[in-house]
Amino acid sequence: MGRKNILSLLILAGVILALPLGLGNSYYLNVLVFVGIYSLITIGLSLLMGYTGQISLGHAAFFGLGAYTSGVLSTKFGVSPWLALLAGIFVTGGIAFLIAAPALKLKGHYLAMATLAFGYIVFIVFNQASSLTGGPSGFGQIPRFRLGNFLLRSDVHYYYLVWTLVIVVLLVSLNIIHSRVGRALRSIHEGELTANIMGVNTAKYKIQVFVLSAVYASLAGSLYAHFITFLNPTPFGFHFSIVLVAMVAVGGMASVWGAMIGAALLTILPEYLRAFQDYDILIYGSILLLIMMFLPQGLFAGILRLIKKER
Amino acid sequence: MLTIRNLRSYYGRMQALKGVSLHVEEGEIVALIGANGAGKTTLLNSIVGLVPSLTGQILFLNADITHQSPREIIRMGVSLVPEGRQLFAPLTVMENLTLGAYQRYRRKEKSKIKSDLDTIFERFPVLKERRSQVAGTLSGGEQQMLAIGRALMSGPKFLLLDEPSMGLAPLIAAHIFQIISQLHQQGTTILLVEQNAAAAFKVSNRTYVIETGRVVLQGASEELLHNQEVKRAYLGREYKEVWE
Numbered sequence A: 001m002g003r004k005n006i007l008s009l010l011i012l013a014g015v016i017l018a019l020p021l022g023l024g025n026s027y028y029l030n031v032l033v034f035v036g037i038y039s040l041i042t043i044g045l046s047l048l049m050g051y052t053g054q055i056s057l058g059h060a061a062f063f064g065l066g067a068y069t070s071g072v073l074s075t076k077f078g079v080s081p082w083l084a085l086l087a088g089i090f091v092t093g094g095i096a097f098l099i100a101a102p103a104l105k106l107k108g109h110y111l112a113m114a115t116l117a118f119g120y121i122v123f124i125v126f127n128q129a130s131s132l133t134g135g136p137s138g139f140g141q142i143p144r145f146r147l148g149n150f151l152l153r154s155d156v157h158y159y160y161l162v163w164t165l166v167i168v169v170l171l172v173s174l175n176i177i178h179s180r181v182g183r184a185l186r187s188i189h190e191g192e193l194t195a196n197i198m199g200v201n202t203a204k205y206k207i208q209v210f211v212l213s214a215v216y217a218s219l220a221g222s223l224y225a226h227f228i229t230f231l232n233p234t235p236f237g238f239h240f241s242i243v244l245v246a247m248v249a250v251g252g253m254a255s256v257w258g259a260m261i262g263a264a265l266l267t268i269l270p271e272y273l274r275a276f277q278d279y280d281i282l283i284y285g286s287i288l289l290l291i292m293m294f295l296p297q298g299l300f301a302g303i304l305r306l307i308k309k310e311r
Numbered sequence B: 001m002l003t004i005r006n007l008r009s010y011y012g013r014m015q016a017l018k019g020v021s022l023h024v025e026e027g028e029i030v031a032l033i034g035a036n037g038a039g040k041t042t043l044l045n046s047i048v049g050l051v052p053s054l055t056g057q058i059l060f061l062n063a064d065i066t067h068q069s070p071r072e073i074i075r076m077g078v079s080l081v082p083e084g085r086q087l088f089a090p091l092t093v094m095e096n097l098t099l100g101a102y103q104r105y106r107r108k109e110k111s112k113i114k115s116d117l118d119t120i121f122e123r124f125p126v127l128k129e130r131r132s133q134v135a136g137t138l139s140g141g142e143q144q145m146l147a148i149g150r151a152l153m154s155g156p157k158f159l160l161l162d163e164p165s166m167g168l169a170p171l172i173a174a175h176i177f178q179i180i181s182q183l184h185q186q187g188t189t190i191l192l193v194e195q196n197a198a199a200a201f202k203v204s205n206r207t208y209v210i211e212t213g214r215v216v217l218q219g220a221s222e223e224l225l226h227n228q229e230v231k232r233a234y235l236g237r238e239y240k241e242v243w244e
C-alpha cells in the first residue's frame, strides 16, 4: 500500500480524533459529518472514473437507494438500522450489477447515459411510490443507530461513526489500488484493447468497480438516513449526481485523496459563500472553473506539485 | 503452430480481410508485408481475439481459437506486441512489465516470472536501469524494447510483432531487428508484420505479401527478395537505401 499512504492515513486518523476537541458540538462538526458521508461516495467514484475511466451520472440514485432502503425498512418494518444498512448495500449492489452488466459491455458513453436514465427513474420512483416513501414530501422519524444499548444521538457520535467508516473504506480502496487488481484497473483506463491482450478481464473489472462504488454510495445513504432521520427525494436527484462528479474532478480523479479533498471543498465552500447571498452561485462556479483551468489534474495533484517544488 | 484458413474479418459492414489463409510452423519466423491499410494489423488482432466479427478458422497448436477471448488465447502462449507500442504511459517500466505477466500471477508462477524478468533485464539492460521511470518518458527505441519485454513477460511460445521498427531511427530499428533475430534463435516462433520489407526479408524464413485483405504472394523470403514484382512494389527506394 506504500508508506506514504499509511502515513497519510495515520495523519488523517489523528486529525479526525482531534478535530471535535476544537470544534465542540458545533455547526462545523455537522458540516464535517456531511463531508465524511460525501467522501464515501467520491472515493468510490474516483475508483470508477480515475482508475477505470468510466463516468457515472447516477450515483445520487445509489446514494438515495441506500438511504431509502435503510429508512423504509427501519421505519415502516421495524428492522434494526444496522440490518437495514446491510440490506441497502445488497439491494443497491444488486441493482448496480444489473445496470452495469449490459451498459459496460458497450463502449464509450453508454454507461454515462445508462446511469443518467437510471438516476431519473429512481428519482421518479422515490416521488411516486408514496405509500412507502411518502412521495415528494417524504417521511421522518427514522430511528438512529445504536451501539449495544448506546444510542448515537449527537453530531459528535455521528462524526466518529462516519469517519471511522471513511477510514475503513479508504483502507479497502487503497489496498485494491495498490494490488494486481489496481494495476489492471489502471491499464483499462490507459487502453482497454491493450489491457485485453495482457489478459485482463476488462468487462469483469469494470462491473466490479461499478458495483463497489454503488455499494459505497449506498453505505453513505444509510448513514445519511439514520443521521438526518428524515428523507425526501430532493437530495437524490440529477443535480447531486453532477455535484458528485464535480467533487471528484476538482479534487483529482486519479486519487482517492483527491476525491476526499473535492468532497470537502464542495461541501464547505457553499457554507462560506452564503455570506455573499445572491452571488454565491456565481462565485462558486468561478472557483470551480479556475481550479479546472489551472489545475486540470485536480487540486490534489496541484498540491503535490507545489510540495515537490518547495523541496 | 498456427494455421489460418479462409479468414474474413469485418469492422461493421466493412470487410478488412477477404479470405486469408496462412500457416506458421514451430521455430519459424514468418514476415507479413503490405502497404498501409492492407489488413496486417487486422490479421494480428484477429489472431489474438480482438476482432469480434470474423469467419473462417484459426488453429493454434491444433486447437481452434477462432472465437476464443484474448485472455484464453494469451493463456495458450500467444503474445502480441501491438502497433504503436501501446504502452501504459503513466505507469512505470516495472508496472508495464508486471502487467505483461498479469495472467501468470493468478497461476502462481512467481519464481518463473522472476527468472523471466531477469532474462528480459539481461536482454534490455536499459529497462533495468529505468525500471522506476514512467513509460511515457522513454525514447522511441526504449519504448519498443519495453513493448517487446512486456509481451515476453507472458512467457509466449508464439510472438506477434506489429511494425516494431515504426518511427525508429535506422540504427535503432536495426537493433530491434537484431533482438527479434535473437528471440527467434532462442526458440520463439515469430510472426512479424513490417512496412520495412527489406529488413523483414532479411530476418525471416518465409514471407506473405498482403494487399487489400488478400494474400497475393508467398514464399521463401530469400526468393521473394529477388522477385521483380516485389522489388518494384515493396523494395523501391527503401531497398536502395539499405543496399547502397
Ligand SMILES: Nc1ncnc2c1ncn2[C@@H]1O[C@H](COP(=O)(O)OP(=O)(O)O)[C@@H](O)[C@H]1O
Pocket (backbone or CB within 6 Å): B011, B014, B016, B034, B035, B036, B037, B038, B039, B040, B041, B042, B043
Ligand atoms: N477499428 C477499425 N474500424 C474500422 N475500420 C478499421 C479499423 N481498423 C482498421 N480498419 C480498416 O481496415 C483496413 C485494414 O486496416 P489495418 O489492418 O489497420 O491495415 P494495416 O495494418 O495493414 O495498415 C483499413 O481499410 C482500415 O481503414
Ligand SMILES: [Mg+2]
Pocket (backbone or CB within 6 Å): B040, B041, B042, B083
Ligand atoms: Mg497496421
